[in-house]
Amino acid sequence: MKGVVFLGERTLELQDFPDPTPGPGEVVIEIKASGMCGSDLKFYRGPKGGAAAALGLGSTGAVIAGHEPCGVVAAVGPGVSDKEARVGMRVMQHHYRGCGVCPHCATGWMQLCIEGVKEVYGVTGHGAHARYLKCPARTLVPLPDELSFATGAAIACGTGTAWGALQRLGLQGDHTIAIFGQGPVGLSATQLASAMGAQVIALDTGEERLQRAKDFGADLLINPKSTNSVVQAIREATHGRGAHLALDASSSPQARAEAVRCVRTWGKVCFVGEGGEVTLDVSNDLLRRQVTIIGSWTFSTVGQADCARFIADRKIDVDHLFTDHWRLEQAEEAYRRFDTQTTGKGVFLM
Numbered sequence: 001m002k003g004v005v006f007l008g009e010r011t012l013e014l015q016d017f018p019d020p021t022p023g024p025g026e027v028v029i030e031i032k033a034s035g036m037c038g039s040d041l042k043f044y045r046g047p048k049g050g051a052a053a054a055l056g057l058g059s060t061g062a063v064i065a066g067h068e069p070c071g072v073v074a075a076v077g078p079g080v081s082d083k084e085a086r087v088g089m090r091v092m093q094h095h096y097r098g099c100g101v102c103p104h105c106a107t108g109w110m111q112l113c114i115e116g117v118k119e120v121y122g123v124t125g126h127g128a129h130a131r132y133l134k135c136p137a138r139t140l141v142p143l144p145d146e147l148s149f150a151t152g153a154a155i156a157c158g159t160g161t162a163w164g165a166l167q168r169l170g171l172q173g174d175h176t177i178a179i180f181g182q183g184p185v186g187l188s189a190t191q192l193a194s195a196m197g198a199q200v201i202a203l204d205t206g207e208e209r210l211q212r213a214k215d216f217g218a219d220l221l222i223n224p225k226s227t228n229s230v231v232q233a234i235r236e237a238t239h240g241r242g243a244h245l246a247l248d249a250s251s252s253p254q255a256r257a258e259a260v261r262c263v264r265t266w267g268k269v270c271f272v273g274e275g276g277e278v279t280l281d282v283s284n285d286l287l288r289r290q291v292t293i294i295g296s297w298t299f300s301t302v303g304q305a306d307c308a309r310f311i312a313d314r315k316i317d318v319d320h321l322f323t324d325h326w327r328l329e330q331a332e333e334a335y336r337r338f339d340t341q342t343t344g345k346g347v348f349l350m
């Protein structure tokens, strides 16, 4: 089979790999949809051979990209029970492998494995930008019948990450949340927070992305490029008090600081964008206002299933996130376009 490999410095290649066969406890998924996630750009843009190191995930050889896997089970290895996986079962994959038995793995947080995450599919192990993906059966999360494969792919990282962050923030329907960055994760957060009944203030420096945020339920749009003070604008929109919650999905140091400053006293802020830094005035920004900062890294298998259930039950149009649908052979063009960061989300459909 062919698989997309990031070579670094904005180059990629379709390389040949043997079709995988499942070992004990493993399955092979026939991929139907493989999403493109913002963090893929870090590997795509990274230095030659050192892309994964940019996210603190160690260096790797030639691995197939794609960490939003969704498809049907094509083959089941020895020792996998019917309950875990059956041929033809519609599944998403939780794209991490851990030891499987430590407290974090046992509760579905394989990425937090005490022994260190052993594989991040699509980053340090073969991912979903290919026809097949081999993985432990325990990393599968059933895809509800109501959801498309593309929606499942989104939930498998970008949309699931937004869900995980909103859960960590404890978002309620009577809250106002400011969401910085309306790329795939931020836009998903806008869509989900709005469906949960919250008032959403969406921020982005791109007008196209802001207009999409409006389509996805944002109540107020702010373009930091054309606003004197983002913090002031958010205060004015909240009767002088500030937002209850803020989420940074932009990774911009300035946006992160503004996210902290725009919340009210006792407010909570979640950082979900990868990489980079932030500079804060600890006394004024945090202590004097009892502000809580949370870091959130994706979600557990349980959270992934909950997210899918919520989206199916509330009939949320996650497919609408995808502005670009690609064949695997178009990978070069697909990533060139995604790299502009002005578009919506892309997905490879097989």
Ligand SMILES: [Zn+2]
Pocket: 098, 099, 100, 101, 102, 103, 104, 105, 106, 110, 112, 113, 114, 115
């Ligand atoms: Zn573990």
Ligand SMILES: [Zn+2]
Pocket: 037, 038, 039, 040, 067, 157, 158
């Ligand atoms: Zn991702």
